[in-house]
Amino acid sequence: MAEALPFLEEDLTCIICCDVYINPVTLKCSHSLCEKCLQEFWRTQDVIQCPVCRKECSPDEPTKSLAFKSLCESFKTRKPTADPEDICQEHKEKLKLFCFEDKKPICVVCYTSKKHENHKCSPVEEAVVTVKEDLKERIEKLQVTLGKLKKAQDSYMKQDELIELKDVLQLFQEHNSVEENRIKKEFEKLHQFLKDEEDKWIRTMRKVVKYQDVKTRSRLEQLSKQISALSEQVAAVWQDLEAENITLLQNYTENIQRLQCPSFPKTSLEIKKYQHHPTQTMIFTTWVKMQKLVEKAPVMLDPNTASYKLLVSKDCYSVQHVKKKVSVPENPERLHLGVLASQGFSSGLHCWDVEVGDNDHWTLGVVGATVYKKRPFIMDPRSRFWCFRYVDGIYRKSNKPFKHNERPYIIRLQLDFDKGELKFIDSFRNKSLCTFTGGFSEKVFPYFCTGDLDKPLNLYPGK
Numbered sequence: 001m002a003e004a005l006p007f008l009e010e011d012l013t014c015i016i017c018c019d020v021y022i023n024p025v026t027l028k029c030s031h032s033l034c035e036k037c038l039q040e041f042w043r044t045q046d047v048i049q050c051p052v053c054r055k056e057c058s059p060d061e062p063t064k065s066l067a068f069k070s071l072c073e074s075f076k077t078r079k080p081t082a083d084p085e086d087i088c089q090e091h092k093e094k095l096k097l098f099c100f101e102d103k104k105p106i107c108v109v110c111y112t113s114k115k116h117e118n119h120k121c122s123p124v125e126e127a128v129v130t131v132k133e134d135l136k137e138r139i140e141k142l143q144v145t146l147g148k149l150k151k152a153q154d155s156y157m158k159q160d161e162l163i164e165l166k167d168v169l170q171l172f173q174e175h176n177s178v179e180e181n182r183i184k185k186e187f188e189k190l191h192q193f194l195k196d197e198e199d200k201w202i203r204t205m206r207k208v209v210k211y212q213d214v215k216t217r218s219r220l221e222q223l224s225k226q227i228s229a230l231s232e233q234v235a236a237v238w239q240d241l242e243a244e245n246i247t248l249l250q251n252y253t254e255n256i257q258r259l260q261c262p263s264f265p266k267t268s269l270e271i272k273k274y275q276h277h278p279t280q281t282m283i284f285t286t287w288v289k290m291q292k293l294v295e296k297a298p299v300m301l302d303p304n305t306a307s308y309k310l311l312v313s314k315d316c317y318s319v320q321h322v323k324k325k326v327s328v329p330e331n332p333e334r335l336h337l338g339v340l341a342s343q344g345f346s347s348g349l350h351c352w353d354v355e356v357g358d359n360d361h362w363t364l365g366v367v368g369a370t371v372y373k374k375r376p377f378i379m380d381p382r383s384r385f386w387c388f389r390y391v392d393g394i395y396r397k398s399n400k401p402f403k404h405n406e407r408p409y410i411i412r413l414q415l416d417f418d419k420g421e422l423k424f425i426d427s428f429r430n431k432s433l434c435t436f437t438g439g440f441s442e443k444v445f446p447y448f449c450t451g452d453l454d455k456p457l458n459l460y461p462g463k
């Protein structure tokens with residue numbers, strides 16, 4: 001009896017709601033449907049017709065059968081209870097379909113909802129076959145990878161048998177020793193430079209302080225002489241005051257001249273702080289000089305990737321747009337438009353400066369390593385291209401217009417791969433121009449492009 005239930009269920013299922021009939025009615029064409037489903041279907045039609053055979057009907061045509069209704073209700077009560085895992089938690093209907101977009105089983109109500117609109121779905125039985133085939137293919141691929149890993153493991157084990165561990169460690173130590181010496185040498189150069197700059201600024205400051213000291217002593221000496229002279233004149237007047245009346249009157253004019261007040265000097269000394277070169281100015285000047293110690297920029301252009309109208313300089317630190325195509329061999333690395341750096345990044349923090357100057361047509365950014373190179377890149381992070389542009393007087397972040405009033409002379413690109421962030425910074429003003437976030441799905445390469453015939457793009461070390 002249980003085996004016959006699925007076949008009976010097909011005969012008692014409404015083609016509209018895909019469930020066992022509720023209050024079934026029968027048309028003259030002998031097709032049966034739920035009364036409510038039929039009425040809702042007719043409301044959407046201009047001509048009343050059977051949903052199955054499309055034969056025209058009349059509104060009073062549907063007839064009810066109590067026996068048929070009882071049969072449906074009896075079937076529902078005798079129908080085996082579905083496993084809770086086979087029931088849609090949202091609509092309490094049986095999971096009869098599988099959505100390949102969301103990769104989960106759904107019920108018929110889910111299928112008709114907006115949530116799964118235009119999604120590819122199949123009956124559970126068909127989906128199981130497809131899913132099994134997909135999983136088997138994935139297992140086969142994984143087994144191939146597993147085999148490669150085992151071969152690599154065997155290869156390392158064989159190498160360990162040929163080379164003793166102490167020899168390997170010695171090689172690492174020698175390499176580390178060379179790197180340590182190189183790092184120490186570079187930092188010693190920086191330390192010596194900073195020490196020389198410090199001594200120079202202190203000597204300059206002391207010269208200014210010494211000059212102020214001499215000036216102050218000279219002023220004190222002048223004040224002492226002036227005080228002595230005035231004291232003598234006052235004493236002379238007091239002496240005349242003690243003299244005879246006639247003598248006092250005879251010297252009156254002379255005493256008036258003696259008692260005339262000279263120009264009144266400043267009574268407080270001005271001791272100014274050392275302000276000829278403020279601290280921030282000293283630090284900035286030293287920082288600018290320090291940049292000259294770096295011999296090469298951290299990013300170099302790769303001529304093999306340059307498109308046909310871009311000319312890369314011999315030192316690979318400058319790129320120029322030209323009128324005629326450059327005669328270069330076609331190779332897989334060459335771009336349809338632009339040029340890449342020879343170094344790619346898949347971790348860490350990196351920065352490089354690009355002098356755009358008065359160039360009126362440029363694009364800077366980074367691009368994914370596996371992006372197709374033989375056509376223009378789609379300017380969208382979703383297509384693995386993160387860029388900032390200036391074309392025809394308008395700045396653009398990717399392909400969207402971007403408002404910026406002050407024109408930068410040097411743009412710094414700061415890539416934090418681990419943080420998933422790319423910043424474009426006005427290097428002179430130390431202002432952020434725009435920022436991309438969201439991470440990088442693969443190794444990225446710095447990208448450069450110019451359309452200005454007169455002004456090249458130049459690379460510098462980013463500090």
